[in-house]
Amino acid sequence: MTPAARAQAAITVLDQVLSGEAAEAALIRWSRNSRFAGSGDRAAVRDIVFDALRRMRSRAALGGALSGRGLILGMCRDEGTDPAQVFTGAPYAPAMLEPAEVQSQRAPSPAEAMDLPDWMQPLWRDALGETAADVAAAMRDRAPVWLRANTLRASPDEALAALERDGIVARPSAKLASALEVIEGARRVSASGAYADGLVELQDLSPQLACAALPRVGSALDYCAGGGGKALALAAAGVTRIVAHDVEASRMADLPGRAKRAGARLRIAAPGRVEGKFDLVLTDVPCSGSGTWRRTPDAKWRLDRAGLDRLVALQARIMDEAAAFVAPGGHLAYMTCSVFEQENAEQVATFRERSDFEPVSELRLTPLNASDGFYLALMRRR
Numbered sequence: 001m002t003p004a005a006r007a008q009a010a011i012t013v014l015d016q017v018l019s020g021e022a023a024e025a026a027l028i029r030w031s032r033n034s035r036f037a038g039s040g041d042r043a044a045v046r047d048i049v050f051d052a053l054r055r056m057r058s059r060a061a062l063g064g065a066l067s068g069r070g071l072i073l074g075m076c077r078d079e080g081t082d083p084a085q086v087f088t089g090a091p092y093a094p095a096m097l098e099p100a101e102v103q104s105q106r107a108p109s110p111a112e113a114m115d116l117p118d119w120m121q122p123l124w125r126d127a128l129g130e131t132a133a134d135v136a137a138a139m140r141d142r143a144p145v146w147l148r149a150n151t152l153r154a155s156p157d158e159a160l161a162a163l164e165r166d167g168i169v170a171r172p173s174a175k176l177a178s179a180l181e182v183i184e185g186a187r188r189v190s191a192s193g194a195y196a197d198g199l200v201e202l203q204d205l206s207p208q209l210a211c212a213a214l215p216r217v218g219s220a221l222d223y224c225a226g227g228g229g230k231a232l233a234l235a236a237a238g239v240t241r242i243v244a245h246d247v248e249a250s251r252m253a254d255l256p257g258r259a260k261r262a263g264a265r266l267r268i269a270a271p272g273r274v275e276g277k278f279d280l281v282l283t284d285v286p287c288s289g290s291g292t293w294r295r296t297p298d299a300k301w302r303l304d305r306a307g308l309d310r311l312v313a314l315q316a317r318i319m320d321e322a323a324a325f326v327a328p329g330g331h332l333a334y335m336t337c338s339v340f341e342q343e344n345a346e347q348v349a350t351f352r353e354r355s356d357f358e359p360v361s362e363l364r365l366t367p368l369n370a371s372d373g374f375y376l377a378l379m380r381r382r
């Protein structure tokens with residue numbers, strides 16, 4: 001595909017996202033209907049779409065319209081590309097610009113330049129204070145790819161060497177030796193031998209730092225286990241009795257296979273069938289994902305205040321449920337991949353008012369001090 005044809009494909013996908021479809025679903029549908037597109041084309045179209053969604057408000061201002069064409073025109077103007085090279089009117093390329101489109105450029109207002117919805121901006125500023133603008137700016141860029149060297153299978157050096165044999169270059173984090181940032185070959189990771197052999201797991205630096213801050217204990221319950229990223233990290237940290245639970249059993253469908261590949265031992269509890277008490281209970285609750293919007297940028301525009309309030313209520317219910325499984329003197333770890341205080345410190349403060357837990361430690365991570373936005377509150381039962 002020519003660069004202009006890729007831009008037209010992105011316009012089609014973006015129009016579908018703007019009419020309510022999830023970006024991943026729209027991209028998958030476009031791929032299925034575009035057998036002519038090679039893997040390089042698919043990756044390029046995906047990159048254009050995600051880039052446009054991360055910067056949707058500012059790009060719509062620059063391009064003069066909140067539409068697929070407006071966003072791609074905004075991209076050209078943002079990146080200093082001559083729009084005439086993209087809007088060529090050639091077969092498969094975007095139609096040539098209308099005179100009104102040529103005149104449409106407008107500088108984004110300060111609020112538009114944040115690339116956040118208006119309703120959210122006070123919450124963002126309350127949560128992030130003087131770093132609010134810098135964190136919003138970081139969310140306009142693509143996220144780095146991080147791996148966790150699975151120390152059940154290999155040392156970080158052995159994992160790095162295995163990755164290199166697959167043409168993937170990574171380097172350890174200065175904050176955590178087992179966290180490896182991929183510098184080259186990120187698209188090759190999931191097909192690599194190192195990944196297939198369980199030497200590495202895909203996991204962002206921030207949740208890795210949060211898991212590393214948990215106490216090494218005898219027994220742990222991962223109450224919202226989902227795909228099991230945190231449970232597997234606990235296993236690698238040496239926790240030997242781990243139970244994984246999720247309200248939706250299907251979310252854990254891949255976990256037995258992942259655990260086998262990683263050499264991790266854990267037990268899976270059916271929904272609502274957790275028994276006993278644990279030294280550590282982890283609640284990696286459903287959240288707005290505001291810390292991960294570099295990876296899921298369409299979610300940034302779908303969230304509204306009522307949706308956030310529903311999540312906050314659900315998180316409170318989950319914490320109450322999960323707390324019942326903490327042994328006396330045991331720990332409760334509350335985690336979100338959000339930056340909002342409503343989901344983080346405020347949530348924990350109201351939980352503590354109605355429970356017998358005392359604070360132990362707190363971690364607030366953003367792209368400025370780690371990678372994804374992430375929150376951990378570690379508490380102990382009195």
Ligand SMILES: C[S@@+](CC[C@H](N)C(=O)[O-])C[C@H]1O[C@@H](n2cnc3c(N)ncnc32)[C@H](O)[C@@H]1O
Binds near residue numbers: 318
């Ligand atoms: C943020 S995801 C967990 C991600 C996972 N811990 C990981 O590292 O891959 C939140 C999970 O909470 C689950 N969940 C939602 N409501 C729940 C509830 N009442 N009890 C337990 N799990 C719940 C969801 O099904 C979802 O899988």
